Amino acid sequence: MAPAMVAAMGEKPKPAVVLGGMVSGLREVYESGRTKDLEWRQSQLKALIRLLTDKEEEIFAVLHDDLGKHRGESFRDELGILVKSIKYTLQNLKKWAASERAESPLVAFPATAMVVPEPLGVVLVFSCWNLPLGLALEPLSGAIAAGNAVVLKPSELAPSTAAFLAANIPRYLDSRAVKVVLGGPNVGEELMEHRWDKVLFTGSARIGRIIMAKAVKHLTPVALELGSKCPCIVDWLDSKRDRQIAVNRIIGAKWSTCAGQACIAIDHVIVEERFAPILIELLKSTLKRFMAKPGGMARILNAKHFERLSGYLEDNRVAASVVHGGYMDPKKLNIEPTLLLNPPADSDVMTEEVFGPILPIITVKKIEDCIAYLKSKPKPIAMYAFTNNERLKRRIVEETSSGSVTFNDAVVQYALESVPFGGVGHSGFGQYHGKYSFELFSHKKAVFKRSFLIEFMFRYPPWDERKIGTLRHVFSYNYFLLFFNLLGFRR
Template sequence: MTLSSSQAPAQPVYSSLDDVQQQAARMREFFGTGQSRDLKHRKQALTDMKQWLKAHEKEVLQALHQDLGKAAYESYITELGLVYEEIDLCLRHMRGWAEPKRVPTPMTMFPSTSTVYPYPYGVVLVLSPWNYPLQLALVPMVDAIAAGNCVAFKPARESAATSAMLIRMAQEVFDPQFVCGIPGSDHMNDWILATQWDYIMFTGSPRIGKVVMAAAAQFLTPVTLELGGKSPCIVNDDANLKVAADRIAWGKGINSGQTCVAPDYLLVQENVAQKLTELIKEAWTRYYGEDALDSPIWPHMISDKHFKRVMGLITNRNADSKILCGGEGDETTLKIEPTMLSNITLKDPVMGEEIFGPVLPVITFKTLDEAFGIVRSFPDPLACYIFSESKRVQQRVIDELQFGGMSINDVCVHLSNPNMGFGGVGNSGMGAYHGKVGFDTFTHYKSTMNHSTKMDIDVRYPPFTAEKKNLARKLMG
């Protein structure tokens, strides 16, 4: 039920577990009216969301700058623009996606028809992170609304300005029984996870993903987990090194490396390693100037805690390692220079966790088998990247490594295509979303068979005669 601001009802107050559970109950009651399942309602909801974002675009981009220091252009192409694309795709196709689909029926069930009916789960909970606080809250919300669900979402407390903007949007655009934003608090995570939802979408770390999954298990609630991991970037010696360097430098630099699909570490064939690292350094200088700490378009770390964590990964390394470029940080602005480290070993702290910052460890290899062995020494990553002009090499990476998704001769861009699902595998997540895959994620497909009563062949009924057995074998192979 979308509405004008003058029609907006009083917003829920969340000061206890009971408040959260009552809100979930009100939303489930609203879902039961069927309003959220109406296609006209779904389209109007997404249209109203986009109109609100368009009308408040400057404020939204300013909030992202306040939280993460993102330039307006970077915020548009990596956050707001992707939300617009997702809305437009769903508006174009949701009618077809929502239609019942006839499927074949086995001869053993003649005369029958079989139909699959898309049906929303009900009340969906979206838990979004701070690194892309707009996109990672709204894209799954768009998919869930397109599928006919009611949505409760809790944005991250760390990205306070954007989270406040999202909650304001929900309050000004939607009836809280249909879509509501739940502010974070000291106890909110516990309250939310003690409440029954019909589906949970979580984006964040594997550690918290396990907590969410365990809580969901208490209610047998299905989940989609978008996590992370150490996403490798493999550069073969036949790669176009200039293009590779520009794209790697861009992918590691966006949001100051605070991207779940950022190239986490560089695996480069040893005979081109020096040339590639020189080109990456040149690209960073070209993008952000001689001193990125003074660049108005170089983002900062989300908090002092994360600043200190990433600076610790730079300083705490083996004695033979080297800083090829960068390495400095400014605690007053929370900015860290784009940094490359060489002679890194798998035992260095920077290889012991997902970096989530502008630090690129460089490890060389002689053969692809050696590179693959390094990749396999870590849990399955969310993304994998290969730079090579060889189709054979590209296909080997696809065939022999496990990962959530990949870009070939680029980084990060595969998630921008709403016509493909985006998701992890194993430690990097489960399930996927974006576009039709997102619609499917938030949809239960009801399989139904309509068996006519005009005929009732008795081949399935006892007694099981030889004639019936022979007929069953002919029909069922």
């Protein structure tokens, strides 16, 4: 966001000295032990839930203002998931924060080993514009649960939601330990000049590379959640009911998820040639029914993203592959749900992440050919497959790599607190959601306690063959022979 736009939102660009003082102040608060207290963490999570419930209507309004989202989509994808996730964290936090006993070897007897989770310190969260509430507060709740002081930098591309967070987080949360910083790329770059104990960035690979390069200065650990071309395999389904359910779920994961502007939205479909005509007709008829009323699909973020997407369709070779849709309204920033059949493999729509309401459909001779196709592409953050073929499912899991694999549904894995969410390879690294959010912002400290009761002299020089033999038994866990050696018996 340009400085003028920041000022219009009631925030001035943050000079380096102001940001530096803020970071120093947060570090003082953290070092005081305030954020480490379990009761403090619980109180902050409860306050987040109050914020979300008290301000529900205002949240619906800002999400509609930024992205044209219907309140139903906003509740399903952001508000409802957030409340559920934070409640889950509250229910389990005491258990997650407890020390875990680890195995201690007999040779160290008497001794105990523990794994103690501790907060990292002062952490920075960059959120993205497409789920501007969820991608801000989900990691924020995890960082707080782990006991950190936190700075949240919302996306300037969702200005209404960013302003909402800046206005309300200080009212509900501890403003000494949790800060919201508004601004554009210049503010983001300035933030990265400071030392953090962890940075989480959600966004494009281009900006992710900049974040990583900046993090080198202080050797700051970074977690990245980036975009990718998430494939969806659609196998032949004998049951008409199964086909319709599959199409319902594909549409929900493509056009009803921020108009396809989501890192886990379906990017393209892979289907057998014989099934492609049936799938296309089902998609057409179901789209007509689902999108019959206004508000069924969010709008494109801004003119820049609209031009990018319209540019895909203005390629004559791609235009020739359109089998449904293609209507564009630049004034309303709307693009009709559009189906492409076998667009050129070297076209931008097939080499770049679509991130919009355009769905390429790629045909293969037999569905098993999708394995080689997927292995030839960068690893996506999510992979989907609609199939009843157990052998194909097994091959997808065993022979391909992705952040997650979901069978017979799509996008819903994001709502599960029990499994990690994150990319792999070019789609990012670092996992969160549920306990994984707690762990992302925690350090597992190894704690080992030994008694003075027994001392084993074979650990020390001068060395001889008997000591080496004893060490062999120690390292091979042959405690029976070790016992005899220590008593002076020889084999």
